[in-house]
Amino acid sequence: MPTRPAALPEGLTTRPLEKADAPAVFRLMAAQEQEDIGHVAIEEADIVSDWARPSHDLGARSVGVWDGETLVAYAELMGADRADTSVLPSHRGRGIGTWLAHWLLDLGRSLGSSVVGMPVPQGSPGDRLLEELGFRVRWTSWVLKLPEGAAIPERTLPEGYVVRTAGPDELRAAHDVLEDAFLEWSVRDREPFEDFAAATTGRPGFEPWNLRVAVDPDGAVVGVSLVLVSDDGATAYVDRLAVRRDQRNRGIAQALLVDSFARGREHGTRTSELSTDSRTGALPMYERVGMVVDHVWVNRAMDLT
Missing domain, CATH: 3.40.630.30 (Gcn5-related N-acetyltransferase (GNAT))
Structure with missing residues (x-):
């Protein structure tokens, strides 16, 4: 050095x-x-x-x-x-x-x-x-964008499943789904629920519709998407997206993503963005729903031990 x-x-x-x-x-x-x-x-x-x-x-x-x-x-x-x-x-x-x-x-x-x-x-x-x-x-890491005016593809859910706004009593379940999924590939401590609440319901400008959940026929939360709207109202940014491990490969993640795009447009946004990185293997899924890479970041680190 x-x-x-x-x-x-x-x-x-x-x-x-x-x-x-x-x-x-x-x-x-x-x-x-x-x-x-x-x-x-x-x-x-x-x-x-x-x-x-x-x-x-x-x-x-x-x-x-x-x-x-x-x-x-x-x-x-x-x-x-x-x-x-x-x-x-x-x-x-x-x-x-x-x-x-x-x-x-x-x-x-x-x-x-x-x-x-x-x-x-x-x-x-x-x-x-x-x-x-x-x-x-x-x-x-890749920041991907759904081009302005791009058609939002339809994605069907398994029978009996629904994507909707999370209820106040589902915040902890949403946090659990997100953390369980992220900790499969992210080496860090589990995020305290209080930190998650500060970043969602406690975030300036947060509205209930921003937190989307997929629920199974029994009403259990099996997938989550957090959608944030830019200050200028032009962009819906999918900040977090995850599906419970036992519910994957059933189209739930794509359905959540498409729902997030659609709800953003309902609230006046013109484009949608999200980021993913090389640890997740999720880049192809986002490209399949029409997203394109806008710019690239790298996480640079120094080992201390």
């Missing part, structure tokens, strides 16, 4: 982030995304809901870098190994990203993490910097 920078450039200051900093972090991340991928995907609600998770100690796990009154970079570590970081494009090339990478690795070591990784657009300055620092690619 290259030599650690002794300090940040002269004139910059640091402090832990506070919840009131969410708008500043959003502006910072939006500027970086606009530069790197040509549009803004992050929303302030993403940051607010992440920071509302009871398990996340924002003050102990984050740092902001300030140039006067302007936030020009930040980093945070959520859970054991999920890092996020961003540097304002105008402040690149000054060693700030390298300093933040070392800060994250030091924090991970102090918490006993075995690895620290973060997502970056493939081929972006952040990707190239992390490669130079020795971060390996853990997995590749």
Whole structure:
């Protein structure tokens, strides 16, 4: 690994982030995304809901870098190994990203993490910097889009099954289906239910229809889709999608996906998006319902043990 920078450039200051900093972090991340991928995907609600998770100690796990009154970079570590970081494009090339990478690795070591990784657009300055620092690619992620005006294909469910809005009493069952499925391929601790609630019903702008469930003839939740609508109302984003293991290969996931697209259009969206990664093997399913890859991210990580 290259030599650690002794300090940040002269004139910059640091402090832990506070919840009131969410708008500043959003502006910072939006500027970086606009530069790197040509549009803004992050929303302030993403940051607010992440920071509302009871398990996340924002003050102990984050740092902001300030140039006067302007936030020009930040980093945070959520859970054991999920890092996020961003540097304002105008402040690149000054060693700030390298300093933040070392800060994250030091924090991970102090918490006993075995690895620290973060997502970056493939081929972006952040990707190239992390490669130079020795971060390996853990997995590749694809952001897929249903083109505007594309026909939404119909998908039938097994007899007696229904896709509908989740009831308030089905939130825990939805969480269980999602976590059981994600933990088949994701190496992490189980998400506390309270964190899930903060990211769904507690998310700014959440409406009941956003949480879709597939239920079997007995009324048990066997599949879940969480559909979020962009701030401008143009895009429905399928944030989470899963089907219980014993109910797979019956068309339930595709039916949930198609339902999510349709409900989004009912609420004024023009396009639909989601992301998947190389750990899931789900890319072909999304392509079969007409989605196309819009851009590619990689998760780069450093082993600490």
